Amino acid sequence: MTHTTIAVLVGSLRTDSVNRKLAEVLRDQAPDGVSIEIIDGLGEVPFYNQDVDTATDIPASAARLREQVASADRVLAVTPEYNGRMPAVLSNAIDWLSRPYGAGALVGKPFGVVGATPTPYGGKWAHAEAVRSAGIAGATVVEDVTVSQSALEVDVLTDPEVQARLARAVEVLVEFDRETAAA
Numbered sequence: 001m002t003h004t005t006i007a008v009l010v011g012s013l014r015t016d017s018v019n020r021k022l023a024e025v026l027r028d029q030a031p032d033g034v035s036i037e038i039i040d041g042l043g044e045v046p047f048y049n050q051d052v053d054t055a056t057d058i059p060a061s062a063a064r065l066r067e068q069v070a071s072a073d074r075v076l077a078v079t080p081e082y083n084g085r086m087p088a089v090l091s092n093a094i095d096w097l098s099r100p101y102g103a104g105a106l107v108g109k110p111f112g113v114v115g116a117t118p119t120p121y122g123g124k125w126a127h128a129e130a131v132r133s134a135g136i137a138g139a140t141v142v143e144d145v146t147v148s149q150s151a152l153e154v155d156v157l158t159d160p161e162v163q164a165r166l167a168r169a170v171e172v173l174v175e176f177d178r179e180t181a182a183a
Ligand SMILES: Cc1cc2nc3c(=O)[nH]c(=O)nc-3n(C[C@H](O)[C@H](O)[C@H](O)COP(=O)(O)O)c2cc1C
Pocket: 012, 013, 014, 016, 017, 018, 019, 020, 079, 080, 081, 082, 083, 084, 085, 116, 117, 118, 119, 121, 122, 123
């Protein structure tokens, strides 16, 4: 059986982050044949700066991020929305992953996004921005993965319907076939 690894970028740094907890639930309930790894330390990755992104030496935290994403089969962002956009920590990670131009760790990597916010819209602007940005960075966006879940009236960490929707999102990302999509 093929084994699929998914690297997860969490867009919130706070300790009690609902999105971080969602990512942990997905990791702990990953289906057979799938490993989900949450990339830690995104808050330590410096703001992207071309001056420090040199061929010979880049910050260790950025190098680690690139290696972890490069070695994964899929990438999933799990993120809230800040002021109608994706949080800066996620945007910064995508910037680091977009370089070297044309050969960044995201290039050709199937990418999806899910997340929850306590509004009726569930973070959909942030999610739309994340897929647009990842696509420009070279990722192969799997639009059908997207779940923008409102956390207004449900406990997204325990609600069975929400959990099923998120589990399905992981399945869609795992099952995504580049050749079929390109045909
Ligand atoms: C700076 C800031 C801006 C926010 N802007 C939005 C927003 O535009 N849309 C939205 O749905 N929620 C917004 N929120 C609410 C967050 O979605 C909410 O705090 C969410 O729980 C954060 O995710 P987390 O629990 O994973 O940290 C904002 C929160 C902060 C702190």
